[in-house]
Amino acid sequence: MSSVIPFGGAPSNEGATFRTPPHNFEAEQALLGALLLNNRAFEKVAEFLRPEHFAEPAHGRIFAACAKLVERGQIANPVTLKTYFESDGGLAEIGGTAYLAQLANSVVSIINAEDYGKLIHDLHLRRELIALGEDLVNHAFEPTIETSAMEQIGKAEAQLYELATTGQTEGGFETFNAVLIEAVRQAEAAHKRQGKLSGVPTGLVDLDTKLGGLHSSDLLILAGRPSMGKTSLATNIAFNAAKAYREEVDALGARKAVDGAVTAFFSLEMSAEQLATRILAEQAEIPSHKIRQGELANDEFERLVTAAQELHRLPLFIDDTPALSISAVRTRARRLKRQHGLNLIVIDYLQLLRGSGGSSEQNRVQEVSEITRGLKALAKELDVPVIALSQLSRAVEQREDKRPQLADLRESGSIEQDADVVMFVFREQYYLERAEPGQRPDETPEKFNERHAKWQQRCEEVWNTAEVIVAKQRHGPVGTVRLSFHGEFTKFGNLITGDHYQDPGF
Incomplete structure (x- = not known):
């Protein structure tokens, strides 16, 4: 029976009973x-x-x-x-x-x-x-001036999430023995997986070999100049991870991924419909502009319907809310993990995120530093890999060799420091197509033909190919991975070489 509390007064203790915490x-x-x-x-x-x-x-x-x-x-x-x-x-x-x-x-x-x-x-x-x-x-x-109600809600949600996933509401030291056992479990899981990956597979053989898959708690930066295919590569990875998803149920009835990933894609630049159309185009191998304009032949429409039927079952979730703050990303990711599970987060792209906005004097470099720290903390908290796309500065365009370097990252100090892996997408074909040599006034036709032939030969060598340059990796080697790239479908795939072949579904 509840008691009435007079306005401005203290609650009455009359009739109150002492309750012991539940136990057995x-x-x-x-x-x-x-x-x-x-x-x-x-x-x-x-x-x-x-x-x-x-x-x-x-x-x-x-x-x-x-x-x-x-x-x-x-x-x-x-x-x-x-x-x-x-x-x-x-x-x-x-x-x-x-x-x-x-x-x-x-x-x-x-x-x-x-x-x-x-x-x-x-x-x-x-x-x-x-x-x-x-x-x-x-x-x-x-209530305090320093902590708003929304910040209190965020902290409470974080504690609830941690309680739901681990059964403990506060962190602390772990014995090395416990950490070592978990490391051996991960190695065992990698040994059982096809391809011997210890992380989430990207579906791209050479990239998986270089990275060992996408590792939990890692922040991976995927950067490139416009038109290099950052979003296309990110959607390909998200699709491949979701397609490979397999799970098992533990003793408490909780679901656990044994391969692939339940994937969250935060699309701050493109709408969810545009992103879905792009993924449909990639998988049905139909140019996306034909889908948008309705210029489909009967056989293409049938392929589109078949691809859509396969895609709708994938554990791939898209959030296209523009100008999200890092705290909003954290809140939505926690909620998704509670409701459906979560094994991979993709953010397109980093520079479109907002910081907490706590200080009006905060400059953009400080804000990006806060964002990258927040993304790294999110990866560790949820124990999932986070892929964040990033723009590059125009300095790339001024060099003869257009391959990106770590110094080309915008606000590169914080991004390079906080990231576990930094990768660049580079397509030489894009630059070659715009650099067809013309005949110089003082040049003989023979010399021009020789230069043009070299240009044409180089175009043929890099036709429908792309490079992913792994410029930083805490846990493994750096280097360049070559992939196939079909521009009309915006689709990356495995490059046919002497030791392995392109996947049949490409």
Whole structure:
């Protein structure tokens, strides 16, 4: 029954009852007893249950000790644990070492061990949710000039997201042993995958070989001058990753990607319809202008319909909101990961994002620095690779060799520093087509024909090809990867060479 609070007054405590946080000591005792009776019960809960999930601290310490012994290949029972807990004051309060034998003797079966573990985990999340709610209410009651309501909402959403994904609301140190186990798991997953990739596949063989796939928590910058194909390459990668997506379900019913990626594409330059038309054109191999103008033959329309039927099932999500702030990108990405899962983020393009706008005196270089730091933090928080497209300065056009360099990045200091990988898209064909040599006044026809023949030969060598220049990579080598590029379909693919062939679907 609720009480009326007079305006300007304090809430009445009349009729208030004290509520204890949700817990179930009986379930904790049953699980520990099953574990002490038969250590194989640990296998059923090891994937998701941690010592801190127990409401009774002594139960958490018993579980941690059992886990250490089992992982060493030793037996965990009241006899082997007695030595560890003889001096444990917390255990003495509930019966001392005799309590261990009591737990083991009171169990009839280990069949329900997994159900007990899930219940313990669920109650832990509820306690954490209560604590988070109390903090949220207290912070909302104490408004400050420095922190706006929207910033409080963003922080609360971040805490909720972390609670939903990890079951813990605050970060901290991890033991090297735990980190090492996770590294071995990733290596095992890479070993099982076709192509031996440790990251999300791009679908482009040579690029995957150079990068080892797109690695979780990495910020990858894909840069180039206009008309080089940045957006086309990004959409190709997003499509290939979504097409390769496969998942499995863990012990708690959560979905986990084993290949490919659920992909979020933030298109700040093109509308969602334009981007969808471009992807349709790439996959149906129909020039996009023919789709827009309706100039399709019957067989082309059939290919278009077939491609659309295949595409609509892909886990590819597009957000075409213009001028998004970095905080809005973070909020929408968290929401998508909660609702559908998320394994890859693509942003087209970095210079169209906005910073927090906290200071009117902030110049563009500082704003871009904030954006790149925010994107790197987002990649680490969500544990996904983030590909951000970037423009290049006009300095490229002034050089004879038009291949981009790291110094050509706009506001290059922060972008180059924060990025784990920096790649440039370069198509020599684009420049050659605009540089057909003309005959000089003092040049003989023979000399002109010789120069023109060399130009024509070079055009044939680079026809329908592109280069991805990996200029920086924290985890691997740098170098140049050659790809095929069909301009009329804006489609990148694997280049046919002596050791591998283009994919049949190209």
